[in-house]
Amino acid sequence: MEHIRTTKVEQVKLLDRFSTNNKSLTGTLYLTATHLLFIDSHQKETWILHHHIASVEKLALTTSGCPLVIQCKNFRIVHFIVPRERDCHDIYNSLLQLSKQAKYEDLYAFSYNPKQNDSERLQGWQLIDLAEEYKRMGVPNSNWQLSDANREYKICETYPRELYVPRIASKPIIVGSSKFRSKGRFPVLSYYHQDKEAAICRCSQPLSGFSARCLEDEHLLQAISKANPVNRYMYVMDTRPKHRMQSWWDTQKDIGRIIVRISSKIWSDERITESDEKKRLNAMANRAAGKGYENEDNYSNIRFQFVGIENIHVMRSSLQKLLEVNGTKGLSVNDFYSGLESSGWLRHIKAVMDAAIFLAKAIMVENASVLVHCSDGWDRTSQVCSLGSLLLDSYYRTVKGFMVLIEKDWIAFGHKFSERCGHLDGDPKEVSPVFTQFLECVWHLTEQFPQAFEFNEAFLLQIHEHIHSCQFGNFLGNCQKEREELKKLSNAKISKQMISLPRSYYIQFIRNPRL
Numbered sequence: 381m382e383h384i385r386t387t388k389v390e391q392v393k394l395l396d397r398f399s400t401n402n403k404s405l406t407g408t409l410y411l412t413a414t415h416l417l418f419i420d421s422h423q424k425e426t427w428i429l430h431h432h433i434a435s436v437e438k439l440a441l442t443t444s445g446c447p448l449v450i451q452c453k454n455f456r457i458v459h460f461i462v463p464r465e466r467d468c469h470d471i472y473n474s475l476l477q478l479s480k481q482a483k484y485e486d487l488y489a490f491s492y493n494p495k496q497n498d499s500e501r502l503q504g505w506q507l508i509d510l511a512e513e514y515k516r517m518g519v520p521n522s523n524w525q526l527s528d529a530n531r532e533y534k535i536c537e538t539y540p541r542e543l544y545v546p547r548i549a550s551k552p553i554i555v556g557s558s559k560f561r562s563k564g565r566f567p568v569l570s571y572y573h574q575d576k577e578a579a580i581c582r583c584s585q586p587l588s589g590f591s592a593r594c595l596e597d598e599h600l601l602q603a604i605s606k607a608n609p610v611n612r613y614m615y616v617m618d619t620r621p622k623h624r625m626q627s628w629w630d631t632q633k634d635i636g637r638i639i640v641r642i643s644s645k646i647w648s649d650e651r652i653t654e655s656d657e658k659k660r661l662n663a664m665a666n667r668a669a670g671k672g673y674e675n676e677d678n679y680s681n682i683r684f685q686f687v688g689i690e691n692i693h694v695m696r697s698s699l700q701k702l703l704e705v706n707g708t709k710g711l712s713v714n715d716f717y718s719g720l721e722s723s724g725w726l727r728h729i730k731a732v733m734d735a736a737i738f739l740a741k742a743i744m745v746e747n748a749s750v751l752v753h754c755s756d757g758w759d760r761t762s763q764v765c766s767l768g769s770l771l772l773d774s775y776y777r778t779v780k781g782f783m784v785l786i787e788k789d790w791i792a793f794g795h796k797f798s799e800r801c802g803h804l805d806g807d808p809k810e811v812s813p814v815f816t817q818f819l820e821c822v823w824h825l826t827e828q829f830p831q832a833f834e835f836n837e838a839f840l841l842q843i844h845e846h847i848h849s850c851q852f853g854n855f856l857g858n859c860q861k862e863r864e865e866l867k868k869l870s871n872a873k874i875s876k877q878m879i880s881l882p883r884s885y886y887i888q889f890i891r892n893p894r895l
Contacts, residue, residue, distance in 0.1 A: 556596025692812030
């Protein structure tokens with residue numbers, strides 16, 4: 381409450397930003413520890429959760445008062461006119477503080493009381509059992525087993541404790557592969573298709589430096605391939621654009637060129653010919669090629685596929701351009717479509733969809749297992765694995781199944797929700813709409829194939845509200861280990877819930893269970 385300077389302001393106007401004659405409602409603005417509340421003269425309430433606020437802007441004073449524009453993470457834009465500039469300034473400064481918390485303990489989940497007893501709260505945390513989900517898939521089996529290698533998070537802090545790996549993959553192979561992969565995120569099972577006996581696996585990029593290969597990683601990929609008795613070749617799907625590889629390759633050549641010249645001067649008094657330098661340069665560049673991308677020569681029965689999804693910075697910029705277009709008043713239809721196209725947002729959505737479709741076809745048509753990775757394996761990898769699984773398995777198109785899918789491929793596998801959603805006052809360059817893109821991809825599918833889904837748009841919107849609300853413990857933190865620590869920090873008082881609407885609001889009544 382120390383950030384609240386003014387708790388109540390009367391005669392505030394709420395503008396309808398898209399009306400042609402600047403219509404407004406007059407009412408009272410209240411500022412609480414968790415919400416901004418506007419009550420108009422008809423007693424209609426407008427609530428804005430502080431954690432939903434993306435930005436606050438205080439515009440120049442006008443004859444009617446001081447404008448205050450609030451942009452929210454759920455894409456809502458609210459425009460107030462506050463009569464007195466001093467009151468507007470106080471609210472503005474308070475919202476700047478209240479919308480950017482410095483530590484987890486100040487987030488809404490730590491003070492929110494849903495009127496649950498300890499038993500009900502515990503039941504919320506136990507609602508989704510991933511061991512039961514893998515059992516539903518038919519795992520463990522003769523080819524896949526549960527590994528306890530990461531039980532204490534010693535191999536990879538951002539992976540869950542329980543991981544499924546090929547039965548023939550020994551612990552030394554797992555440990556060796558983890559040292560070869562960024563952040564220790566070695567290849568593990570994400571989804572198993574019982575009928576096709578094919579798997580979706582996930583990991584991060586290789587980080588071999590100037591060493592050419594990692595035998596343990598090669599053995600682990602071979603183990604994944606052998607775990608599919610129907611098809612011995614498998615795909616390695618790199619979700620990054622291929623032009624990134626070329627850019628990286630050019631950088632490696634520049635580094636190699638510099639090192640060659642320096643080393644030649646230090647270690648040899650002999651004159652080095654241009655031909656010799658080229659040979660050394662090529663050898664060093666080839667060894668450098670192991671970093672970031674698998675060397676195709678070292679992996680047998682592997683087919684490599686680049687699918688071209690851009691990084692978090694491109695996506696953040698694209699969304700900002702889209703929001704600028706949507707927030708522009710008086711835009712013609714042609715200008716709107718031009719702005720939409722130039723934002724690139726739908727191109728990015730298509731890239732994610734294309735990757736998921738390729739993955740689904742590889743399993744359904746070719747009976748091939750697929751290993752998916754991006755850079756660190758927690759953004760684009762989560763998008764493709766979860767969307768591909770949803771295309772393959774009708775269970776994930778039910779309400780419960782979709783929540784299980786999010787728990788498995790996003791929450792448990794370490795998508796950095798708190799950084800990507802800006803829960804705390806951290807690095808703005810880490811914020812990106814990765815999960816929002818996934819929800820939009822699912823929305824497009826529900827629009828095109830409504831009978832294939834048990835849920836509707838309201839369900840997706842509710843989930844999107846809660847990834848930013850910090851009201852429940854589901855999406856707090858950046859990995860499972862952090863979430864366990866936050867639960868201890870709160871003395872297990874944090875609630876876990878994705879949906880707070882009555883079931884009738886989000887059920888798709890025209891669903892065909894056979895789809």
